[in-house]
Amino acid sequence: MDYHTKGRRITISTNPWYDPNMPKEFITHESGNEEAWICICGNQPPGDGFFPCDETGNEVEPIVGSDWENLYVCARCGRIIDMNTLEVVGRNPHPKLLV
Numbered sequence: 453m454d455y456h457t458k459g460r461r462i463t464i465s466t467n468p469w470y471d472p473n474m475p476k477e478f479i480t481h482e483s484g485n486e487e488a489w490i491c492i493c494g495n496q497p498p499g500d501g502f503f504p505c506d507e508t509g510n511e512v513e514p515i516v517g518s519d520w521e522n523l524y525v526c527a528r529c530g531r532i533i534d535m536n537t538l539e540v541v542g543r544n545p546h547p548k549l550l551v
């Protein structure tokens with residue numbers, strides 16, 4: 453199943469962690485600092501951090517021209533976050549990180 457959101461294509465069927473019944477969650481950031489993310493689990497960049505990832509939560513190199521979708525994974529809880537909206541779009545409890 454493919455569908456379009458805000459002009460970008462998301463292939464849900466390839467994400468084993470996607471649950472369409474999951475209530476929408478959003479992470480927050482420190483007031484005045486949009487880069488100082490605070491995950492729902494309490495993780496922040498100086499803690500376990502966040503890594504660019506694909507839609508299944510595995511870390512990717514965010515290279516221009518690659519198919520990176522502006523997603524980040526929380527290294528503590530595995531929530532997959534859309535960096536533009538801070539919406540949690542999925543979860544991978546065991547993201548594969550690049551070494």
Ligand SMILES: [Zn+2]
Nearest residue numbers: 491493526529
């Ligand atoms: Zn988290």
